[in-house]
Amino acid sequence: MTRVVVIGAGIAGLTTCLRLAAAGAQVTLLTKGIGGLQLSQGTVDIFGYAPHRVGCPLEAVGDVARDKPDHPYAVIGAEAVRTGAEFLRDAVGPDLLTGDVGSNHQLPTAVGAVRPTCLAQPSMIAGECRDGARFTIVGLRQLKDFPAALIAGNLARTVLDGGGRMSARHVVVDFPARDGEADSSGLVYARAFDDEGFRGRFAELVASLVTDGEVVGLPAVLGLNDRSAWRDLADRIGHPVFEIPLPPPSVPGMRLNETLTAAVKAARVRVVLGSRVTGVDAEPGRVRAVSIAAAGGPRKFAADAFVLAAGGFESGGLVLDSYGRVSETIFGLPLAGLPEAPDELVVGEFWGAEQPLFAVGVRVDERMRPLGADATPVYANLHAAGGVLAGAQRWSEKSGEGIALGSAVRAADAIVEESE
Numbered sequence: 001m002t003r004v005v006v007i008g009a010g011i012a013g014l015t016t017c018l019r020l021a022a023a024g025a026q027v028t029l030l031t032k033g034i035g036g037l038q039l040s041q042g043t044v045d046i047f048g049y050a051p052h053r054v055g056c057p058l059e060a061v062g063d064v065a066r067d068k069p070d071h072p073y074a075v076i077g078a079e080a081v082r083t084g085a086e087f088l089r090d091a092v093g094p095d096l097l098t099g100d101v102g103s104n105h106q107l108p109t110a111v112g113a114v115r116p117t118c119l120a121q122p123s124m125i126a127g128e129c130r131d132g133a134r135f136t137i138v139g140l141r142q143l144k145d146f147p148a149a150l151i152a153g154n155l156a157r158t159v160l161d162g163g164g165r166m167s168a169r170h171v172v173v174d175f176p177a178r179d180g181e182a183d184s185s186g187l188v189y190a191r192a193f194d195d196e197g198f199r200g201r202f203a204e205l206v207a208s209l210v211t212d213g214e215v216v217g218l219p220a221v222l223g224l225n226d227r228s229a230w231r232d233l234a235d236r237i238g239h240p241v242f243e244i245p246l247p248p249p250s251v252p253g254m255r256l257n258e259t260l261t262a263a264v265k266a267a268r269v270r271v272v273l274g275s276r277v278t279g280v281d282a283e284p285g286r287v288r289a290v291s292i293a294a295a296g297g298p299r300k301f302a303a304d305a306f307v308l309a310a311g312g313f314e315s316g317g318l319v320l321d322s323y324g325r326v327s328e329t330i331f332g333l334p335l336a337g338l339p340e341a342p343d344e345l346v347v348g349e350f351w352g353a354e355q356p357l358f359a360v361g362v363r364v365d366e367r368m369r370p371l372g373a374d375a376t377p378v379y380a381n382l383h384a385a386g387g388v389l390a391g392a393q394r395w396s397e398k399s400g401e402g403i404a405l406g407s408a409v410r411a412a413d414a415i416v417e418e419s420e
């Protein structure tokens with residue numbers, strides 16, 4: 001049985017683990033901490049802006065693959081992205097992710113902008129921004145991270161692609177999650193909404209405030225463990241409801257992270273939490289083992305193949321030092337996308353411009369093997385997936401999850417194929 005070590009528990013690492021385990025590999029997941037999924041909106045972005053809002057993400061992936069040879073999608077390709085997104089959707093189930101990988105939803109953000117995203121949680125879908133939609137955004141006085149007036153105002157001002165308009169108003173209700181608490185986090189509310197009695201009292205209040213034909217927008221705190229809490233609330237209010245993700249930490253992100261992590265454990269992946277990879281044992285062209293920092297000295301994990309899914313700058317997979325030098329922190333791999341001078345890493349006076357820094361990372365072949373300066377794989381049995389890859393502006397394009405999923409599929413399938 002092929003032994004694989006996957007490094008990193010973000011969407012790339014977890015998906016790689018699941019796919020490898022499904023193909024019969026013996027998988028160990030080493031991770032120093034939780035990945036970015038928990039901070040995410042709990043949706044799957046494949047391609048959102050190019051630079052205008054994208055309707056069909058797979059088409060945009062195809063365009064990028066054709067026009068930008070340095071972009072990760074040029075080696076991953078649209079088919080692997082489709083496979084990865086569908087694999088994840090099936091793995092977490094329809095209670096958690098829904099949507100067609102060939103089209104984007106256009107959903108409201110925490111400030112009332114319209115955001116394209118591909119797969120979304122079913123609790124968000126009634127918030128689709130379409131011509132003639134009538135929204136009532138309900139804020140909670142005790143939840144400061146949800147500016148209902150701003151959200152409704154921005155939605156009402158929005159002219160949709162194609163010229164359509166929506167109407168939106170807001171109300172703010174006084175409804176503490178816990179008696180006497182004046183300032184609660186989203187997580188506290190999410191736990192309260194898991195309780196049927198709390199939902200019933202809240203629904204009664206909201207039902208008295210909405211009028212016929214209105215769709216109710218609420219902060220994305222409608223239950224942490226009870227996946228049907230939002231649906232129950234909608235039934236009780238008698239109107240469609242939708243969740244609007246808040247800034248991190250995000251309840252929808254936590255739902256997705258917990259479900260995916262549980263699936264990985266159920267698939268018998270050996271998960272070693274708190275395991276920072278600090279050393280590599282390699283011979284020319286092959287990695288033999290990696291070691292983690294542990295009490296009493298480093299602990300070695302040998303395997304036939306390794307997957308580097310340690311993320312980008314957000315998770316410390318890549319670092320920038322005070323001299324403007326960027327490095328990959330585990331294998332010391334060669335990096336691509338570096339401008340000639342370090343002071344060109346960040347350009348422009350605002351964050352609307354493409355930032356060369358974000359495009360720095362590891363360049364890979366079609367099997368996701370990191371390449372050296374001579375364009376050949378550095379190690380035949382090392383593969384990379386996710387935010388560590390070079391060439392994308394993941395945050396502004398909204399391509400992060402698509403790149404992670406497509407590269408996870410490519411890496412896992414290459415390992416399985418090589419072992420046959």
Ligand SMILES: Cc1cc2nc3c(=O)[nH]c(=O)nc-3n(C[C@H](O)[C@H](O)[C@H](O)COP(=O)(O)OP(=O)(O)OC[C@H]3O[C@@H](n4cnc5c(N)ncnc54)[C@H](O)[C@@H]3O)c2cc1C
Pocket residue numbers: 007008009010011012013030031032033034035036037039040041045046248275276277278309310311312314315316317329330385386387388394395397398399400401402404
């Ligand atoms: C706050 C935030 C908001 C974002 N918003 C968007 C968005 O709206 N749209 C979008 O497309 N993308 C967005 N992104 C980017 C997107 O989330 C990432 O592209 C994607 O999550 C990358 O996943 P990953 O699995 O590659 O890495 P990560 O999720 O970063 O996971 C990396 C993992 O590696 C582990 N690790 C790192 N170093 C080591 C080590 N030495 N040893 C062991 N483990 C290690 C970390 O602990 C972590 O578990 C956002 C990211 C963040 C942080």
